[in-house]
Amino acid sequence: MVKDLDYVLYNGVKIPQVGFGTWQSAPADAYNAVLCAIKAGYRHIDTALVYENEEAVGKAIKDSGIKREDIFITTKLPADKKGYDVTIESFNESCKNLGVDYLDLYLIHAPWPWSNIGQDCTEGNIESWKAMIDLYNQGKIRAIGVSNFQPSNIKPLIEATNVVPMVNQIRFFLGNTQPKVTKYCNENNILVEAYSPLATGKMLNNPTLVEIAKKYNVSPAKICLRYCLDKNTLPLPKSIHDERIIDNILLDFKLEKDDIIKLDSIHDESLDKPLRS
Numbered sequence: 046m047v048k049d050l051d052y053v054l055y056n057g058v059k060i061p062q063v064g065f066g067t068w069q070s071a072p073a074d075a076y077n078a079v080l081c082a083i084k085a086g087y088r089h090i091d092t093a094l095v096y097e098n099e100e101a102v103g104k105a106i107k108d109s110g111i112k113r114e115d116i117f118i119t120t121k122l123p124a125d126k127k128g129y130d131v132t133i134e135s136f137n138e139s140c141k142n143l144g145v146d147y148l149d150l151y152l153i154h155a156p157w158p159w160s161n162i163g164q165d166c167t168e169g170n171i172e173s174w175k176a177m178i179d180l181y182n183q184g185k186i187r188a189i190g191v192s193n194f195q196p197s198n199i200k201p202l203i204e205a206t207n208v209v210p211m212v213n214q215i216r217f218f219l220g221n222t223q224p225k226v227t228k229y230c231n232e233n234n235i236l237v238e239a240y241s242p243l244a245t246g247k248m249l250n251n252p253t254l255v256e257i258a259k260k261y262n263v264s265p266a267k268i269c270l271r272y273c274l275d276k277n278t279l280p281l282p283k284s285i286h287d288e289r290i291i292d293n294i295l296l297d298f299k300l301e302k303d304d305i306i307k308l309d310s311i312h313d314e315s316l317d318k319p320l321r322s
C-alpha cells in the first residue's frame with residue numbers, strides 16, 4: 046500500500062510518500078480532517094504558521110493515539126519573516142502551537158513575502174537558513190528545506206552554508222510540473238513535494254483526466270495524485286471530507302506510459318497563476 050511507503054531524504058530521514066494538506070482548513074475542520082486522515086493511514090501532516098490551524102493539527106495528532114514519533118510533521122516559517130532571530134522565534138511558536146518539542150520538517154515558506162512576490166530577500170533567507178541549520182544540528186528539526194524556491198533562490202543558501210535543502214515544496218500538478226526547478230532539485234538530491242496536487246480542486250473536470258480516471262475506475266483526484274508519485278514527487282492532497290480523505294490515499298495502482306504521456310500534455314492556462322497560500 047502506498048500509505049506504508051516512504052521516500053528517503055539525503056540525510057537518511059524517511060518521509061511518508063503522501064502528506065496530508067491543511068491549507069484553508071479552519072481549525073475545527075483541520076482537527077476533524079487530520080483525525081480522519083491519521084485513522085485512514087496518513088502518517089505525514091503538512092501545516093504552516095500562517096494557516097492558523099497548528100494548534101488544532103497538534104491536538105488531532107495527540108488525540109489520534111498514534112505515537113508522536115510515528116507521525117511526520119511539517120510546518121513552515123512565514124514568508125514575510127526573514128532573519129536569524131525571527132526564525133528561532135517562529136520555530137518556537139510553531140512547536141508551542143503544535144504541542145511538540147521537535148519538528149520533522151521545517152520549511153522557509155517562500156523566498157519573498159506574498160505581498161511582494163519576486164522581491165530579493167537573499168540576505169534574509171540566508172540568515173533564516175543559518176538558524177534552521179542550527180536548530181537541525183541541535184536535534185530540534187529532523188530535516189530542513191524550502192518552498193516556492195527557484196534554483197536562483199536555492200544556490201545562495203548552499204554557497205553561504207554548504208547545506209543543501211532536503212526538500213523543496215512547490216506547486217506541482219498535471220500540466221504544471223515546473224520542469225526547470227524540478228530538474229534542478231532532482232540533480233541536487235532535493236525531494237520535490239507537490240503542493241496543490243489537485244490544482245486546489247480546479248482541474249478535476251478536465252476531459253482527458255476524466256476519461257483516464259474512467260479507464261482505471263478511480264476518481265480524477267487519484268489520477269492526479271498517482272501522477273505526482275509516478276513523477277517521483279510527494280503529493281500533499283487536502284480535503285475536509287472524510288470519504289475523499291480516505292479514498293485519496295488508496296493509490297496502489299500504476300499509470301501506463303501512454304496515459305502518462307496524455308496527462309503530460311494537459312495544460313490549463315487559467316491555472317498558471319498560483320493562488321496565495
Ligand SMILES: NC(=O)c1ccc[n+]([C@@H]2O[C@H](COP(=O)([O-])OP(=O)(O)OC[C@H]3O[C@@H](n4cnc5c(N)ncnc54)[C@H](OP(=O)(O)O)[C@@H]3O)[C@@H](O)[C@H]2O)c1
Nearest residue numbers: 066067068240241242243244245246266282283284285322
Ligand atoms: N508551500 C506552499 O506555498 C503551499 C501552497 C499551497 C498548498 N500547500 C500545501 O499543499 C496542500 C494541498 O494543496 P491545496 O490545498 O492547494 O489543494 P489540493 O490538495 O490541490 O486540492 C484541494 C481541493 O480539492 C478538493 N478535493 C480533495 N480531494 C478531492 C476529491 N477526491 N474529489 C474532489 N475534490 C477533492 C478539496 O475539497 P474539500 O476540502 O472540500 O474536500 C479542496 O477544494 C495544502 O493544503 C498545503 O498543505 C502549500
